[in-house]
Amino acid sequence: MEALQALFTGLAGGATLALVALGLTLVFGVLRVVNFAHGALFMLGAYTCYACTEVAGIGYFPAILVSAAAIAAVSVVLALVVFRRFRGLELEGAIAAVALAVAIENAGIIFFKAVPRQVQGPLTQVVDLGSLHLPVQRIFMIVVAVALFGALSLFVARTHWGRALRAVQQDEEAAQLQGITVTQAMIVAFAIGGALAGVAGALVAPDQVLSPTMGTTPLLLAFVAIVVGGMGNIGGTLAAAFGVGILQSFVSTYWVPQAATWTSFAVVLLILAVRSRRPVVYA
Amino acid sequence: MECIEERRSARLRGVLAMVVAALVLATAFTACGGSNSDGDSAGTSDGGTIAYGVITPFTGSYAAYGMPEKASVEAAVNAVNAQGGIKVGGKTYKLEAKAYDSGFDPSKAVTEARRAITQDGVRYLEILGGELIPPVQPVAGDNALIFGVANGSTFLGADQPTTFRAWYDLPTSVAASLRYLKPKLGTDSPRVVMLYPEGARGKELSAASGKRAEELGYSATTTFTDPSATDFTAVLTKVLGDKPDVIDFGFTSPSAYAVAVKQARQLGYKGRFVFPDTLVQSVLNKTAGKGAAAGSVTSPLFTSFSTPAGRKWAQYVEDRSGPLQGWAAVSYDNVFLLKAAIEQAQSLEPTKVAKALLQVRLDHGLLGQVRYEQRPEVHDGYTMVGIKYPVGELTADGRVKTVASYVG
Numbered sequence: 001m002e003a004l005q006a007l008f009t010g011l012a013g014g015a016t017l018a019l020v021a022l023g024l025t026l027v028f029g030v031l032r033v034v035n036f037a038h039g040a041l042f043m044l045g046a047y048t049c050y051a052c053t054e055v056a057g058i059g060y061f062p063a064i065l066v067s068a069a070a071i072a073a074v075s076v077v078l079a080l081v082v083f084r085r086f087r088g089l090e091l092e093g094a095i096a097a098v099a100l101a102v103a104i105e106n107a108g109i110i111f112f113k114a115v116p117r118q119v120q121g122p123l124t125q126v127v128d129l130g131s132l133h134l135p136v137q138r139i140f141m142i143v144v145a146v147a148l149f150g151a152l153s154l155f156v157a158r159t160h161w162g163r164a165l166r167a168v169q170q171d172e173e174a175a176q177l178q179g180i181t182v183t184q185a186m187i188v189a190f191a192i193g194g195a196l197a198g199v200a201g202a203l204v205a206p207d208q209v210l211s212p213t214m215g216t217t218p219l220l221l222a223f224v225a226i227v228v229g230g231m232g233n234i235g236g237t238l239a240a241a242f243g244v245g246i247l248q249s250f251v252s253t254y255w256v257p258q259a260a261t262w263t264s265f266a267v268v269l270l271i272l273a274v275r276s277r278r279p280v281v282y283a
Numbered sequence: 284m285e286c287i288e289e290r291r292s293a294r295l296r297g298v299l300a301m302v303v304a305a306l307v308l309a310t311a312f313t314a315c316g317g318s319n320s321d322g323d324s325a326g327t328s329d330g331g332t333i334a335y336g337v338i339t340p341f342t343g344s345y346a347a348y349g350m351p352e353k354a355s356v357e358a359a360v361n362a363v364n365a366q367g368g369i370k371v372g373g374k375t376y377k378l379e380a381k382a383y384d385s386g387f388d389p390s391k392a393v394t395e396a397r398r399a400i401t402q403d404g405v406r407y408l409e410i411l412g413g414e415l416i417p418p419v420q421p422v423a424g425d426n427a428l429i430f431g432v433a434n435g436s437t438f439l440g441a442d443q444p445t446t447f448r449a450w451y452d453l454p455t456s457v458a459a460s461l462r463y464l465k466p467k468l469g470t471d472s473p474r475v476v477m478l479y480p481e482g483a484r485g486k487e488l489s490a491a492s493g494k495r496a497e498e499l500g501y502s503a504t505t506t507f508t509d510p511s512a513t514d515f516t517a518v519l520t521k522v523l524g525d526k527p528d529v530i531d532f533g534f535t536s537p538s539a540y541a542v543a544v545k546q547a548r549q550l551g552y553k554g555r556f557v558f559p560d561t562l563v564q565s566v567l568n569k570t571a572g573k574g575a576a577a578g579s580v581t582s583p584l585f586t587s588f589s590t591p592a593g594r595k596w597a598q599y600v601e602d603r604s605g606p607l608q609g610w611a612a613v614s615y616d617n618v619f620l621l622k623a624a625i626e627q628a629q630s631l632e633p634t635k636v637a638k639a640l641l642q643v644r645l646d647h648g649l650l651g652q653v654r655y656e657q658r659p660e661v662h663d664g665y666t667m668v669g670i671k672y673p674v675g676e677l678t679a680d681g682r683v684k685t686v687a688s689y690v691g
Binding site: 010116118120128133207209213249 | 509
């Protein structure tokens, strides 16, 4: 039963991770820029939820929607003001993203005073199945993550803008020849990525303590999920995110919590070592 | 081709310039937000001002400790100045409090200590957090006396004659709580799990607390947690597998133990908790809900001050930092002990004041009669003694009532 409990904990952790990683991989697919500021967007999502529920007094479920919309807007602004200039420039784009992440985190420390905050969620019940205890908030996290993955998959496969995203991801020039505006595709990718980060932040808000640095660990683990699942691969990223969550949970439960993060990175190193059969060519 | 390379190079330079600008801006923001100065500069003094620096977290998971400590030191400084300041060599000095944000981060604490000593002329530093003191000690050297408002003792000793520990002893606090709980647990050999933050301090204190627990007939095990953790479900799944009767949070931060209490209850834990590093009720009630830790205990519980000075102090701290954190009383008494030591030494030299600090005592401090003393049975450094360990039990409506008191 302890293993089942650890499995459930891992699935819930993986659900949040999946939402962060999906946004990250979507942006990379279109812009070829690793958005290190994505963890900061996750943090902003959690604080937006806090502002809605604890300051403005609106309900938790509308707060999730507000978080999604607000962080999507922030993400699009960042895309247009900063990231648009670095399309295809992986190094420069990554450096700019790191700078943004630092600036947003420090702005958070000033604005939110870096005092830990709590959100009172409505889903406080626990489903008890013998010695297995399933907090409803965590069940909700898993359900929302899977539902959003389904919606994203449908969007990418069935809609005009979804196909446009895939086209830009596969061949930007060919996509432009087909009349697809890359800037618009970029806006769509950043809006979806930001919304997913906002939802992820709002989902963990009632379950954790909020701090301006809370986005760092999910961002690192999201990179693990993306590397394992394949950059730009939505289904692979989802599966890998749940895998990373479960690995974290089992390492913490059966070994020591301090080893949870580095074992995930050890897995990545192993996968990279096995995968990188092609010689690296420096130009 | 060269043209493209040049443009690319120019763009890269532009990017780097942006990054540097952003980092400088961010650092400037942090510096602006991280420190401040709040001294009572009212009145006159012919000797000038003595700066008392408080390096404490105003940000991060231990931020709940920073504001009460700052307010408490301010209250003491105001009281000292109101009583005529500090008299040395026929001159009168005003005391001034200067506050610096450590964020509970050792590297930031070192930066702030350096700033305090070299720029602000601080020669007496109060530092909250045992992990932060060892890296600051080389910076302070003989130029600044350190009051460690901290757990642990490995930073004390003969080679650190200007470092003092102004804190109750956490293992003694754990023992006081466990002694009170034992008859209520319904078993002769109750199990206690010690959930302590990882690090040198965590290892030292969990070992000492575990020893005290076993002396009281408990079976003790320790699990270390990531100090920056915000989710304890996986760790608790492991811990609850041992079927503990008591979970001792050691010096886990208030925001962290509040989440851990909530998650432990969600995982079906019915036992009690011990909060030996003071309880921040407001955070616990808000996060885990009132009554989530009913039947659990905390020690030392400093919430009731019957003397006029105590009531005035409590009101001052509550007005400025919200709910009273009783341990901030230690900081208050600390300032008066410093005043007595400087006047005893008739010198502002930290090394001379350190020697005098062992000769003075405060008869009517907030915590009673307190002084600094060497306690060889605990460690070979100097620590504040005379502190009682009242035990408080949490009630179902989220309040705490004093139920016992032990002398450490």
